[in-house]
Amino acid sequence: MERVVRHFQEELESLQGRLLEMGGLAEERVRAAVQSLVGRDIAAIDRVLHGDEPINELHVEIDNRCFKLLALHQPMATDLRAIVAAVKINTDLERVGDLAVNIAEAARRYATHPPVKKLIDIPQMGDIAQTMLRDALDSFVRRDTVLAHQVLNEDDRLDGLKTQIFRELLSYMLHDPSTVEPALDLILISRHLERIGDHATNIAEDVIFMVSALDVRHHAPNPPV
C-alpha cells in the first residue's frame, strides 16, 4: 500500500513540475512579447510568433498525464482536487501562450507605423500580468491561499490600467486620425494583457479550491486572511 501511494505522489509531483515548467514558458513569452513591442524588434516579435510549439507540446503532455492519473489511481479528496486543478491550470497556461502570440501579431503591425506615444502603461500592465502569473503558480506549488487571494486582488489594477489606456488612446485617435490603426493595436494589446490577468486569476481560484475546497469563482475576491 505504502509503495503504491509513494508512486502516486511521485507522479503528482512530476505533474506539478511540468506544469511549473509550462508556467515559466508562458510567463517568458508574455515578457518577450511586451519587450519586442516596446523595442520595435521585428526579429524578437517573430520569435514570439513562431515559438508556441513547446507550450503546445506541454499542454498535450500534461493533459495526458492527468488523464492517466485519474484513470489509474482514481484519486479522491485533496488528490482529486489537485488533478482537476492541474487540468484547468493547464488550459489557462496554454491560453496565455496564445495571447502572447496575439500580442506579437499586434506588435508586428504596430511596428510598421510611427509610434503613437511613449509606451508606459502597457509595459506596466505586462509586469503586473507576469507577476500575477508567477504568484498564481507559486501559490499552487506552496498551497498558499493567502498569496492566491493577493492575485485575485491584483486583477483590479490591470482592469484600471486597461480603461486608462483606452481613454488616453481615444483622445489621440480623435485628435489625429492617422493614429487610429496603431492605437487600435495598442488597445488590443492592453486587452490581451488584461485577459492574461484573468487567466492568472482563474489559476488562483483553482488553487484556493484545491487547498481549501472553497469555490470563490464569480464572487467578489475575499480579502487576504
Place this chain on the structure above:
Amino acid sequence: MPRPIVRAAQHPAPAADGRLKIDVEHLFFYYSEKRALEDISIKMQPNVVTAFIGPSGCGKSTFLRTLNRMNDIIPGARVEGRVCVDGEDIYGPKVDVVAMRRKIGMVFQKSNPFPKSIFENVAYGLRINKMTSSRSELSGRVEESLKHAALWEEVKDRLHESALALSGGQQQRLCIARALAVKPDILLMDEPASALDPIATQRIEELIYHLKTDYTIVIVTHNMQQAARVSDYTAFFWLGRLVEYERTDKMFTAPSEKLTEDYLTGRFG
C-alpha cells in the same frame, strides 16, 4: 497508533418531512471486555443508500450487524445505547427479533444460497413465515422478487434447477431476491460484491441504485470507489468510532476531517 481526537460527526438534515428510518444514539458494543464500537450516533433517512467505509477492524461490519441484532448470537457480545428503526428501539424488551429481522433483511459477503432449487431459495422465507395463501400467489411473489433482484430474465426457464449451479454474481442476486421476498424495509449489505468480477459487481451496483426507490439500504464496503458510486451518504469509521458522516459527493471531494482525508488519499489504512 495513538487514538484520534474525533469531533462529533456532522449529521445530514433529516428528510423533508422529518422522518428517520434508522436513528442510532450513543451506541457502544463490546465483544466480552473488548470495546468494538464507541459512542456511535447516526441518523439515516428512508430510501437512501448509506455506505460504511473504513480500514479492516474499524467496526463497520460490527456496526452493520447491530442494526438487525445479528451480533446477539455471539457469546459475550453486549450492546449499550439505542438503535431505533421507525421510532422503535430494536433492542427493547418487547421486540420480536424474528419479525424485526424480516423487516431488516441482510445480504452477506459470500453468497449463501440453500442447496435447493432457485425457486425454493426465494420461496423459503415466504413458506416458513406463511406469507402467501396459494401456490399462484407464492409463484407471483417469487417472480416479483427475482425481477426486483434483476435475475428473472436469466433464470425464468430453469427455476427448478439447483441454485448452486448459478454463477457467483447470480447467486448473490439470488440471495438479494431471497431477502426481498419477505418484503423488508431495510436491506443491510455486508461487502455484497467483494467476491465478484467487475461485470457482476456493476450489476449489483445498478441493482442497489434501483432498489433504493423501495428500500433503505446500508452497505459495508472496503471498496471506496464502490461507496462513491452507489451511496448517497457515507460514514467513515476508524478504531470503532464514527469519524465523519457526510453526503457522499462532499465526502469524496472535500472531506471535513483530516483522518478521512488521510484514509481516502491512502496516507494510512
